[in-house]
Amino acid sequence: MSAPERIPPRSVTAAELLARGELTVRGRIREASNAALYCTVTHDGREAACVYKPVAGERPLWDFPDGTLAQREVAAYEVSEATGWGLVPPTVLRDGPYGEGMCQLWIEAASDDAELLALVDGEEPAPGWKAIGFAEVGAGRTALLVHADDERLRRLAVLDAVINNADRKGGHLLPAGRGRLYGIDHGVTFHVENKLRTLLWGWAGEPLTGEAVEVLKGLRETLRQGGELAVRLGGLITPDEVEATRARVEALLASGTHPEPTGEWPAIPWPPV
Incomplete structure (x- = not known):
């Protein structure tokens, strides 16, 4: 279509x-x-x-x-x-x-954009790629699932951490050409409990970029009581969910790093793509 x-x-x-x-x-x-x-x-x-x-x-x-x-x-x-x-x-x-x-x-995915996900042989990703984990590929074989070390994906990983996205699959990534990338299907987000489940774990535990820190500081301001984003979210999700969003922003700024899987919730969605 x-x-x-x-x-x-x-x-x-x-x-x-x-x-x-x-x-x-x-x-x-x-x-x-x-x-x-x-x-x-x-x-x-x-x-x-x-x-x-x-x-x-x-x-x-x-x-x-x-x-x-x-x-x-x-x-x-x-x-x-x-x-x-x-x-x-x-x-x-x-x-x-x-x-x-x-x-x-509706965003029409561009067929000529760079590959974002791949299955590769070996135990370590090649330069330009980040490891997600091993996946069964049939006949008793496993392969390493990787995603591109791409700043657009890294921004999306930060957004997902803020909104607590419980379902970031590969099929929810839409490269749109001209360097644009969109994420879709955000229905299972903003839960008050930690439910982050994503393919974009490649930066887990790594320091946030300076750009991400500045963006998070901006979110902190607009999420304050009476802030523009807080008001907008207040008409869409519950007060407790708005407060949990504030807390996730504060936690990211306090740690200064991308979140890591907690082990309390499946880290990768199924099916992953």
Whole structure:
């Protein structure tokens, strides 16, 4: 599927189009675990493709409150925008043909972008790669799963630590060409308990970059009581979840390092890709 018109992903126009436009369902994204509908949205002579995930189509989860995944997706976008990194496509909460749901700009993955994940022989990654862990590849063989030592992925790893992403799979990474990379599917985020589960463990325990530290300091300010991001998140997630987000930012700044798996929760999502 391809977008009828490419709207600049971070522009105000894109968010307004998603929020105000007429939403028309074109098909269903079959591989999604919850109801995810491919749509077009039209407003004031502009049209773009988008994904609409109605709350009514969410499957219940044992560890997240029912009917909250759409709001969490929007909250992840709000945090992404606050970082200035623009890692999540424009995402809004709106009414649609099947009730309230998340509406996100469709991003067409670029086929010519650099490879981000790979399975390799050996016990150590080559230069330019970070080890994730060993995976069975059939016939009793294992291979080392690695991800690129890429600053875009490193930023996404920081974002995931802030929003407590419990499901960062390889299929949720969308290289969009021109050096852009987006992360999608943020429904299982912002839990008050530590549930970080990701493929991006390559920097675990390493010092945060200077850029990341400055971004986290900015998040700390806007997450204070009455801060712009705190207010925005307050309309999407619970007060306890907002407070837990503040605490994760403070913990990252206090440690100065990327988080490491705790062993209390599966570190890598399944299936990983």
